[in-house]
Each structure stands twice: as structure tokens, then as C-alpha cells.
Amino acid sequence: MKTSSIRPILLPLIIFIAGVLCSGCVAPGYGYGYGGYAVDYYEPYGGIYGEWGPGYNVGPYRDGRGRQGPYSGGHAYRSAPASHPMPSIPMGGGHGGGNRH
Amino acid sequence: MHPQRDSTPICAFNSAAKIRQKSGSYQASRWIRRGVAILALCIAGTNFMSTASAQVPALLQPTNPETHIGKIVFVELVTPDLNIAKRFYSSLFGWSFQTTQINNSDYAQATMNGYPVAGLIQKTIPDNELRQSAWLTFISVANVDAARSIALQHGAKILVEPRDVPNRGRQAVFADPQGAVFAVLASTSGDPADGLSEPGEWIWSSLISSDPDNAASFYQAIFDYEIFETNPVPGQEHLIMASTKYARASVNSLPTIAPNRHSHWINFVRVSDAVAMAARVVSLGGRVLVEPRIDRQGGKVAIVTDPGGAPFGLLEWPDGEQQEVAK
Numbered sequence: 001m002k003t004s005s006i007r008p009i010l011l012p013l014i015i016f017i018a019g020v021l022c023s024g025c026v027a028p029g030y031g032y033g034y035g036g037y038a039v040d041y042y043e044p045y046g047g048i049y050g051e052w053g054p055g056y057n058v059g060p061y062r063d064g065r066g067r068q069g070p071y072s073g074g075h076a077y078r079s080a081p082a083s084h085p086m087p088s089i090p091m092g093g094g095h096g097g098g099n100r101h
Numbered sequence: 102m103h104p105q106r107d108s109t110p111i112c113a114f115n116s117a118a119k120i121r122q123k124s125g126s127y128q129a130s131r132w133i134r135r136g137v138a139i140l141a142l143c144i145a146g147t148n149f150m151s152t153a154s155a156q157v158p159a160l161l162q163p164t165n166p167e168t169h170i171g172k173i174v175f176v177e178l179v180t181p182d183l184n185i186a187k188r189f190y191s192s193l194f195g196w197s198f199q200t201t202q203i204n205n206s207d208y209a210q211a212t213m214n215g216y217p218v219a220g221l222i223q224k225t226i227p228d229n230e231l232r233q234s235a236w237l238t239f240i241s242v243a244n245v246d247a248a249r250s251i252a253l254q255h256g257a258k259i260l261v262e263p264r265d266v267p268n269r270g271r272q273a274v275f276a277d278p279q280g281a282v283f284a285v286l287a288s289t290s291g292d293p294a295d296g297l298s299e300p301g302e303w304i305w306s307s308l309i310s311s312d313p314d315n316a317a318s319f320y321q322a323i324f325d326y327e328i329f330e331t332n333p334v335p336g337q338e339h340l341i342m343a344s345t346k347y348a349r350a351s352v353n354s355l356p357t358i359a360p361n362r363h364s365h366w367i368n369f370v371r372v373s374d375a376v377a378m379a380a381r382v383v384s385l386g387g388r389v390l391v392e393p394r395i396d397r398q399g400g401k402v403a404i405v406t407d408p409g410g411a412p413f414g415l416l417e418w419p420d421g422e423q424q425e426v427a428k
Contacts, residue, residue: 049367049390049391049404049412050356050390050391050404051356052356052391052394053356055332055334055337056334056337056353056356057331057332057339057396057397058305058307058309058339058351058353058369058396058402058414059305059351059369059396059397059398059400059402059416060305060341060348060351060397061331061341061348061397061398062398067329067330067331075314075317075318075328076314076315076317076318077314077317077318077321077328077340078321078328079328079329079330080327080328080329080343084327084329086329086331086341086348087327087329087341087343087346087347087348088347088348089297089304089305089347089348089418090295090296090297090347091297092295092296092297
């Protein structure tokens with residue numbers, strides 16, 4: 001086959017092959033198209049919130065109040081020393097970004 | 102001698118043919134070289150674009166040399182409809198968004214007063230999967246791989262192995278022994294400084310767990326938290342986890358009244374009026390899961406969802422350190 005006869009199809013063929021190969025290069029092995037940034041996360045369906053009874057509190061304390069214990073034994077965790085008051089959330093004017101909690 | 106005479110043209114023909122063959126070979130090799138060059142350029146270009154598009158914004162700009170181990174430093178939402186989510190949070194809290202492409206997905210960086218508050222990622226939920234959108238909680242660590250080892254030793258599951266995220270840092274996603282999902286992050290731009298959040302910014306986080314006692318022990322092992330007990334409620338355990346002198350999150354018993362409950366983290370945005378904001382959530386297409394209610398020391402909290410179903414909390418907090426929230 002003469003080169004001149006394959007020339008018209010050679011370049012499109014190369015581009016086609018390159019395109020196919022390149023398409024396979026995008027996000028190799030990550031599945032969802034996030035590439036190397038695969039925080040692909042959803043909670044299990046069916047979670048029910050609420051049904052918080054009396055005394056069910058979730059918020060932080062202020063002014064060092066609210067400390068109970070430490071209770072002796074019976075816990076998997078280590079209680080903070082008794083001399084440590086209940087901490088608050090940061091209250092100052094530090095401004096390092098929007099996630100300051 | 103004809104043969105000899107004839108040989109000349111034959112040789113000439115052969116020479117010409119050889120020249121043409123050489124020329125043809127040269128042409129073919131030239132085309133092959135061009136093809137290889139195009140292929141290399143294409144692959145290099147694609148890799149460059151892939152790398153460039155995979156870069157999420159840095160956690161902090163400019164960087165902050167501070168590190169606050171155990172602090173919740175970022176949250177990220179995977180949502181089935183990014184545009185609806187952006188409209189919702191923009192209308193509710195005044196967040197601004199900058200959307201970029203991460204490979205084939207849209208990633209929106211939310212900012213408040215010019216500071217990053219969250220990342221939102223578009224992902225469609227497959228029809229055959231019963232999943233719900235949720236906010237993912239990122240907790241600061243110094244060493245993600247060390248955190249992975251400790252987490253595994255204490256019964257965690259690895260959902261996303263430690264990996265470097267360009268511009269962001271190194272991170273991993275785990276499920277704690279009770280199944281609550283969280284992420285750890287060693288930010289290359291540092292952690293946000295400790296300060297009181299403005300309304301519209303994240304202010305607090307709670308772990309609602311089927312086993313608060315062991316959950317507190319698990320997180321203490323990873324983040325070296327100080328654990329504080331609070332007012333005991335029969336059948337329930339309420340704990341506060343603190344690091345570097347500040348409260349970082351509460352740990353609460355999972356209410357056992359209804360089935361199908363699972364341990365989870367929930368993050369709270371600071372608001373001035375939880376009742377008004379809960380009503381606003383509904384008007385914007387969200388739902389109220391826990392009606393505004395008085396919490397510790399008088400501030401109200403509420404649990405709501407965005408239109409995609411992702412739950413989050415609203416928490417009132419006074420401006421002044423000594424100021425009590427009106428009951």
C-alpha cells in the first residue's frame with residue numbers, strides 16, 4: 001500500500017486512538033468521576049431524627065458551667081481532670097475562616 | 102548485449118523504486134513520529150487538565166500556621182442537585198459560591214464574608230440505591246496515616262483511604278465503631294483560628310451515637326480529646342469533647358424510641374433566631390426534623406434538612422461572652 005494512499009486515514013486514525021486512550025486516562029479507577037478527590041459519601045437511607053425527649057441537650061456550655069463528674073470508673077474514656085471546668089466554644093475574635101467552631 | 106543494456110533501466114528502475122521506498126519509509130516514519138507526538142501531547146494535556154481540575158480550593162487563603170487537633174475544620178456536602186443546594190444555602194445564610202470542575206463533577210466552594218465555609222459536590226443518587234444526602238464532618242489531625250492506624254485499632258472502618266488532595270491536604274474518611282461517618286484532614290494551609298462564629302457560619306457539632314461511652318473513647322484515642330460529663334439524664338449519656346481548651350463537639354445517646362436509627366454526626370450553623378430560620382428553611386424547600394427547642398442555658402436549637410434531604414442544625418448563640426440567651 002502506498003504511503004500516499006494511507007496518509008488521509010493515518011492522521012484521523014491516530015487522533016481517534018489518542019482520543020480513546022485519553023478518555024481512559026480521566027479519573028482512572030475512581031468510578032464516580034471525582035478523580036483523586038473521591039469523597040463520595042451519602043448517609044444510609046432511613047435515618048430518623050428527632051424524638052428528643054426532655055433534657056435531651058446537644059449544644060455547648062458557656063461560663064464554665066455544666067460540669068458533672070468526673071465519675072469514677074465504669075467508662076471506656078478517660079474523664080478530664082476534676083480541676084478542669086467545662087469548656088466553652090471559642091468566644092474570641094479570631095478570624096481564621098468560616099469554620100470557627 | 103541487450104541484457105546488459107536492459108539491465109541499466111532495470112537498475113535505474115530499482116534505484117528509483119528504492120528511492121521511493123526510502124522516501125515512503127521516511128514519510129511513514131514521519132507520520133508515525135507525528136502520531137506519537139500528538140498522542141503524547143494529548144495524554145499530557147489530559148493529565149494536566151485532570152490534575153488542574155482536581156484541585157479544590159485551599160482550606161485557608163492566606164494560610165494560617167495554627168493547627169487545632171480535634172477541631173471540626175470543614176464540612177462537605179454531597180448533593181443530588183447542586184444548583185438547588187446553592188440557591189437554598191445562599192438564600193438561607195447568604196453564602197456565596199464559586200463553582201469549579203473536578204474532573205466531570207461540579208464542586209462549589211461556599212464562602213461567607215470571604216471565608217470558606219463549606220464544599221458542595223454534585224452527585225446523582227442511582228435509582229437502585231437508597232441513600233440520603235449528608236454533610237461530611239472533617240476533623241483536624243496532624244497525621245492522617247497515624248489517625249488511620251489508631252482508628253483501625255479501635256474498630257473503625259476505612260471508607261476512603263488516606264490520600265493527598267491537591268491544594269487541600271491529606272484526608273481520609275472513616276466510619277467509627279458505631280457507624281457514624283467522619284473525615285480527618287491535615288490541611289496544608291493550616292486550620293482556621295479559634296474564634297466565635299458569625300451567624301451563617303458553622304458553630305458546633307454533635308455526635309449522636311448508639312454508644313456514647315465507647316464512641317467518646319474512640320475519638321479520644323484519635324484526637325486526644327478531654328471528655329467532660331454533663332447533667333446526667335436517665336438512660337442517656339451527654340458528653341462534651343474538648344481540645345486545646347475549647348469544646349469541639351458533644352456526644353449524645355441516640356434516641357431509642359424509633360427503629361432505623363444510625364449513629365451520625367450533625368453540624369450546627371449559628372443563627373440569631375432559630376424559629377425564624379426554621380420557617381425560612383421550609384419556605385425554601387427544606388424540612389424541619391426537630392422543631393426549635395430550648396437547649397442548654399436557654400439557646401434554641403433545631404434540626405432541619407435542605408431540599409436534597411441533608412440534615413443540619415441551627416443553633417442560637419449570644420454575641421457577648423457574659424450574655425445569657427433570653428429564655
